[in-house]
Amino acid sequence: MKFNQSIVEIITKRRSVRTYDATKNIEMNKVKVIKETLIEERTAGFRFDVVSFYELKTRKERLGTYGFIKGAELFMVGIINDDYGDRKNQSIDFGRTFERIILKATDLGLGTCWMVSTFNRKQLGQKIILRDHEHFAIVSPLGYSALKKRPVERIMRQLPKSDQRKHWEELFFHNDFKTPLAREDTGEYRIALEMLRLSPSAANTQPWRIIKQNDGYNLYVIKDNRGERHVIDCNYNDAGIAMCHFELTAEEIGLSGEWKLDPLKNNARENKIEYVSTWKSM
Numbered sequence: 001m002k003f004n005q006s007i008v009e010i011i012t013k014r015r016s017v018r019t020y021d022a023t024k025n026i027e028m029n030k031v032k033v034i035k036e037t038l039i040e041e042r043t044a045g046f047r048f049d050v051v052s053f054y055e056l057k058t059r060k061e062r063l064g065t066y067g068f069i070k071g072a073e074l075f076m077v078g079i080i081n082d083d084y085g086d087r088k089n090q091s092i093d094f095g096r097t098f099e100r101i102i103l104k105a106t107d108l109g110l111g112t113c114w115m116v117s118t119f120n121r122k123q124l125g126q127k128i129i130l131r132d133h134e135h136f137a138i139v140s141p142l143g144y145s146a147l148k149k150r151p152v153e154r155i156m157r158q159l160p161k162s163d164q165r166k167h168w169e170e171l172f173f174h175n176d177f178k179t180p181l182a183r184e185d186t187g188e189y190r191i192a193l194e195m196l197r198l199s200p201s202a203a204n205t206q207p208w209r210i211i212k213q214n215d216g217y218n219l220y221v222i223k224d225n226r227g228e229r230h231v232i233d234c235n236y237n238d239a240g241i242a243m244c245h246f247e248l249t250a251e252e253i254g255l256s257g258e259w260k261l262d263p264l265k266n267n268a269r270e271n272k273i274e275y276v277s278t279w280k281s282m
């Protein structure tokens with residue numbers, strides 16, 4: 001995927017937007033780019049769509065979002081086919097892909113917000129017909145951010161401390177989870193790790209952890225075992241988002257490498273911490 005701005009700039013700019021300017025339409029050429037991107041990014045296991053709730057006079061209650069979203073013109077929708085692959089890898093892949101789309105929208109100057117729970121699936125089902133074994137995985141509003149935020153939006157940001165991220169020392173480690181990773185030991189990867197740290201995550205839980213071992217960066221995720229299916233999927237989506245930020249930044253800096261499963265670590269679980277993948281330099 002091509003971006004006009006630097007990926008570091010795009011990642012730094014992105015914020016979840018819940019209040020949109022209902023007087024400002026998205027230009028047709030931008031809608032076209034988004035639609036093309038949604039088609040390009042689909043795989044056998046998931047597809048994307050974009051829906052308008054335009055026929056109503058005001059943009060209020062366009063799509064039932066329980067008041068969380070106001071004024072959005074369009075909604076991007078991610079749909080997963082449950083028959084494809086294993087749930088874990090599919091959710092990780094989905095997170096990685098949908099975040100690329102979110103960053104593309106940010107590059108175009110548009111606001112977005114990952115939403116797994118605050119939308120009405122039934123109402124959406126009247127607009128998009130699901131095929132057998134498909135479910136709605138994600139919805140994101142799309143539009144221009146309003147200058148003035150509503151109190152509900154301010155609360156939605158304050159509760160999960162959306163403007164904050166955990167400190168470097170809480171997220172990145174060397175050889176084991178006890179030894180914090182020194183910034184000097186990361187060389188040019190420091191910026192890729194900083195961009196990973198800015199990843200959005202469900203309720204801003206920031207469940208990703210990195211252990212550097214030799215030249216590899218091992219990604220782990222802290223699983224929330226509340227048992228609801230979508231809570232666990234969210235943790236994997238979050239892991240995919242973190243991989244996306246890391247790999248796009250590495251690519252921009254000119255660091256070649258890729259995320260690969262280390263068979264010796266795969267399925268390693270320690271309490272709630274689960275191995276996801278390893279970034280190997282090439």
Ligand SMILES: Cc1cc2nc3c(=O)[nH]c(=O)nc-3n(C[C@H](O)[C@H](O)[C@H](O)COP(=O)(O)O)c2cc1C
Pocket residue numbers: 014015016017068113114115116117118119156160161162163199200201202203204234237238241
């Ligand atoms: C997988 C995922 C699911 C999310 N689900 C919701 C949601 O249902 N409703 C909502 O308002 N925000 C949702 N968010 C947005 C997060 O609350 C937000 O990303 C986080 O607080 C960090 O804020 P930021 O995106 O502005 O950096 C979700 C984010 C992610 C990554």
